[in-house]
Amino acid sequence: MARFPALQARDVIRALPALGFEIVRQRGNRARLRHPDARVVTMPVHRGQDV
Template sequence: MPKVPAVTGSEVIHALEKVGFQVVRQKGIYVRMQHEDGRVVTIPVHAGKNVGRGLLRKILRDAKMTREEFIDLL
């Protein structure tokens, strides 16, 4: 299984938009995204900083995606 790559919050948002997630709201640095079927994820967007690997794994778990599916979207 490949490692989760280092990506920024903006890259995560663009990848999730490709599979049907939409930005619902933003409060400060946190962007809340929701899928049509009800899945919800929250992504921190720090300018120029990567999302931590553990947090990215949690986001993928909430989005019900595998690492391979996410890497293919990048």
Template sequence: MALLPILSGKEIIQALERLGYYIVRQRGSHIRLHHPSKKPVTIPNYKSIDRSLLRKILRDIQLDDEEFLKLL
């Protein structure tokens, strides 16, 4: 298990867009992304997102740490 960096919401969204996710809507500081064949995911648009929350997001979309780090 790789050590995940502390990233901003914008950086996480850009990485997920490379994976095929696209922005559907935004409400306040939370951005909803959809994928044609995977579960939708909500990303908070914060300046820094803690590693534990990032790991939870990756678990929800069934993506392991190494695959995500390659997208950065």
């Protein structure tokens, strides 16, 4: 199985809208993104750490 490169959370959050996700809210160190087909992604956002 292929390994994915380590990315920072803000880079992932910037890439997800291209897949149809939109940021619903960001509170504290978590961002919640929702897709029109009801999928939800909660992304931890910690400065300096990779996802």
